[in-house]
Amino acid sequence: TGEDECVGNVKVQLAKLFEASLKVTVPNEPDVEPLVAACTGKFGDYQCNNAMGLWSKIKGKGTQFRGPPAVGEAIKNNLPTSEMIESCSVAGPGFVNVVLSKNWMAKSIQKMLIEGIDTWAPMPPVKRAVVDFSSPNIAKEMHVGHLRSTIIGDTLARMLEFSKVEVLRRNHVGDWGTQFGMLIEFLFEKFPNFEDANETAIGDLQAFYKASKQRFDADPAFKEKAQQAVVRLQGGEDKYRRAWAQICEISRNEFHKVYQRLGVHLEEKGESFYNPYIPEVIEALTKQGLVEESQGARVIFIEGVNIPLIVVKSDGGFNYASTDLAALWYRLNEEKADWIIYVTDVGQQQHFDMVFKAAKRAGWLPHGDGSYPKTSHVGFGLVLGEDGKRFRTRNTEVVRLVDLLDEAKSRSKAALIERGKGEEWTEEEIESTAEAVGYGAVKYADLKNNRLTNYTFNFDQMLNDKGNTAVYLLYAHARICSIIRRSGKDIEELKNKGTVVLGHKDERDLGLHLLQFAEVVEEACTNLLPNVLCDYLYNLSEIFSKFYSNPECKVIGSDMETGRLLLCEATAVVMRKCFNLLGITPIYKI
Template identity: 95%
Template sequence: MGLWSKIKGKGTQFRGPPAVGEAIKNNLPTSEMIESCSVAGPGFVNVVLSKNWMAKSIQKMLIEGIDTWAPMPPVKRAVVDFSSPNIAKEMHVGHLRSTIIGDTLARMLEFSKVEVLRRNHVGDWGTQFGMLIEFLFEKFPNFEDANETAIGDLQAFYKASKQRFDADPAFKEKAQQAVVRLQGGEDKYRRAWAQICEISRNEFHKVYQRLGVHLEEKGESFYNPYIPEVIEALTKQGLVEESQGARVIFIEGVNIPLIVVKSDGGFNYASTDLAALWYRLNEEKADWIIYVTDVGQQQHFDMVFKAAKRAGWLPHGDGSYPKTSHVGFGLVLGEDGKRFRTRNTEVVRLVDLLDEAKSRSKAALIERGKGEEWTEEEIESTAEAVGYGAVKYADLKNNRLTNYTFNFDQMLNDKVPKQLLFICCMLMLESVQSSGDLVKTLRN
């Protein structure tokens, strides 16, 4: 057991993990929650909850409401930053983890009466928009007439513009000039940028709607106007220093500095994240800010948080508020152990996964004879609920911090009915709660 490794060789009376387990068992305080406790194998402590306690707890929940179960964290408002896809790129299975984990955290906090600001920090600013805008101008001279139908597959549009950018020096130069004009606020380029963002936004919304996920978009562009002021304030505090032509913040214990202004004078992710953090603390008055990204960004956020502490934005004590947390997660991999891609090297679109989930759920319902018992509307809604629920469950059941291998058959395996059972239990609880007679009986 993990505790043994911490006390081994330190002169304690214990001779091994089982002895530690026995000590824990013997020193557990008496509680109506616990029916029995035992030590198994190499020191595993198994605690069995009391059936009477669980029955009383459920009875109390049904009578007084499920809200009585909610813990009360010492925060009033939290920001949960999650999902965050890039504009002009379709959401793929790699976005699933941040979206599902972030939504779960937001729901838990909301259940605990915390006001949650669900933030979608989309990638809607940067040099790539120069090539997208110029390509839009070429394909659609009257670009404002272009819509989802005209442009078609947004991912294909992005790839085509990138190929043109890499192959045509003249186009590349125009794209670079377009970035300058966009960032300078030139109206035509701003309108083209807004057009591309809106098309992407509509596609994202369709996915979020199917998953039952609500977010409010505040992308990179939203925080861009705040960056100069934030960098200037940090400079006046003496935190920002010159290093090899760039402006950086040195973080104690880290070999590389946090670059806040590049050597060419441009801003980067750190600039944006510092501005976003400042805004969330000072304008949105958040007590707790949670970032849900893959574990590869752990060091980046750790440096941003430490810079904020140096600036006095955050307290140094871990248990103090306001505070920040990075909730990392492992990557979704293919069966070859690499970042998941289809055979034609394209990442699998999230919408395709959801379509497949619904299709398989519907087929299973029809196979079980529900096509003759239910209306088409009932079959469709149930197939969506079970299919999309299976996708969420399949992701959440994995260890959050480790990579996992994506597989259609395993993720959508209807032979493991836990997700369906969970949905059925929720429906039954809702039915029970709405039954006045049963609640009256329980009170008596």
């Protein structure tokens, strides 16, 4: 808790008040952290849960209190007065329930409307973060796993950027390794003037990879040449370097198409980039006594893990782990990142666990969990098909991401035409809405699940306009925008001239949920869990519709029109920020 704290974060503001109360209530226990949480019951909006834990700490020490409820009572009585709080009560074994002041809530929402949603952004103690995501492998497939990494990583990067963290969005592409020998040799065979080879000539790089692999397996002479090619490439021989660069470039163009569709920005620093750093990093680790010989390889033993981390293979070559150690070293020392986040499938969890532990042994990273710089592995589960198996399309082994996005778009376009938009809207409007909805649906279907679980890819489900889908949410937002438009009022003017009022229960419920945006984003960002934000967004839309469909909360034409229009606008602003953080383009009419 420092000076620069998010003022929009209700939980944090309340925790400060309780902190002050605890200091007075139990002066001999200075290190008690206030435990404040949103209430689930109907006794209040937030509660402080310190009494019971405190009681067990102090009961043996001759305290004046007679049990947890008395501790709770004292915590309540010692709370500094604050305009935030309307009333407090103690329940059960000392829970202190807080009812927020309606006026304060209304004022806070109005303030956000005037000063902007950025005032509700989290403020993590991080200056610069690396988010290592997407990271497909050159010439191999860019599969749905990479799509997940791309979508999840982009959202995490957006949440951090919103929190004013400088984010280095890194595409750690697999652009180095023994497969290049085979690819280069095959390129020379197919294209004597290999520099003429481009996307159109090669066509599908995946097919090219397969064909070269077949050749490699079938012909010992080719295999021999391919192995030599690796050596010549690594030795830096010009022709081999150029052929390698050519293959990478073709792959890069393919990846780029997917990123462009998804609106995801990434900066490539592939495995090859860290290659020159590997020898010195391994050398330093060896000097520290971390690297040992084991069965011809050089390895680092990690406490609690039964296999060692191989850092130099028995043939003297480097591997995935050597590269990741060098990359981590570079990110810490050259890029001076204080949070480094890796987004890959859960299958790589052990790999990262070992790399991080090796880095701790080497003293690159501090040992405590809450200290910086820190590293996090963001694992995710599989994408499954309808059959419950790994997602594949009928005829091909892997799903081409571009095809998938095409289908999402064309299906949502068809839905728009069916709704009669073909006559109403321009071709351009149809196209851009179909993209926003289609791509948004693919992203949201992924992000709404806890990332660690597998999820089933289903177009019908994700494009349904009912239920917890992007389509439903995007339409809900568009409807709110149309309410505001229909009112004929200048909302910018109302923000300053009108007042938010939370008189009705449904208005207050909506207001409370809006105010919880700040703490939810902070939780999503701290725990790297986009689904927390999705749940929030879906609930917001449900709570809004309860408010809007209640005849007692009529908006247009009622005496309370101004206040309610401002609530509509605040809902739209928060929804848009959620969409923005999830990488989804909002739509404004439907």
